[in-house]
Amino acid sequence: MCCGGCAKCIGVTLIPLAVLCTLAxxxxxxxxxxxxxxxxxxDEVRLFGGILGSGVLMVFPVLVFLGLKNNDCCGCCGNESCGKRFAMFTSxxxxxxxIVGAGYSFIVSAVALKRGPKCEFVNNTITEWKYPFDNGNHDMRNDCPSPNHIVPWNFTLFSLLLIMSGSQMVLCAIQAINGLFGTLCGDCKSCGCCGGDGAV
Known part of the structure; x- marks a missing residue:
């Protein structure tokens, strides 16, 4: 399979994941x-794991991966000695x-799932916000009075972030391996992973 084509496929797959992580x-x-x-x-929401890690930082790999398909496989601006190898090394x-961005989002989500959400408690007209599950007592998950449905809300969205950021890490790791093959192989004619047909 073409190295650049594989990279483009990964880039296209990362786009909806980045958008969904940002929305979550x-x-x-x-x-x-x-x-x-x-x-x-x-606290974990304010660390912007989905927005910065799986969202903004993922834009740069996506742009590079999508651009590899249009690279001249056997040259860079007419220079046959650099193009393909350098482009794949850059990828x-x-x-x-x-991987770093998605890893950050993954870790933040895992910590958030373990710690639980911040809930509002009212005792004798005194309002207090605290983490009722921070002590590891997950049997208390039904004892978070306000905001309504905050426990399933946080659990669902952080679980989705965990799964999607994990998928992003796997996809970026695959591209790192693909890029390594492209860097070592050089031009398409001598590279089995690029199909040997002169196309990226």
């Missing part, structure tokens, strides 16, 4: 679908950037 993180700023003040939002670097 934005929705987490409205626990249970309710707007709350900044200081009462769960390895940006794949690493993608």
């Amino acid at each position: 993180n934005i929705l987490l700023f409205f626990p249970g679908g309710t707007p709350v003040s900044w200081e009462n939002i769960t 390895i670097i940006f794949a690493a950037v993608g």
Whole structure:
């Protein structure tokens, strides 16, 4: 299979994942679908794992992966000695950037799932926001009175972030391996992974 074609396929797959991760993180700023003040939002939401890690940082690998398909397989601006190898080597670097970004989102999501959401408690007209599940007692998950449905809201969205960021890490790792083959093989005619037909 063509190295550049494989990279383009990975890039196209990463686009919806990045968009969905960004949307999931934005929705987490409205626990249970309710707007709350900044200081009462769960700490892990404010770390922007889905927006920065799986969203913004993923833009750079996507652009590089999509551009590999249009690269001249056996030359760069007419220079046959550099084009393909350098382009594929660059894709390895940006794949690493993608792995770091998705890894950040993955870790933040895992911590958020373990810690649980920040909930509002009212005792004798005194309002207090705290993490009732922070002590590891997950039997208390039904004891989060407000905002409504915050527990399933956080659990669902952070679970989706965990799965999607994990998928992004796997895809970027695949491209890193693909890029390594492209870097070592050089031109298409001598590279089995590029089909030997002169096309990227």
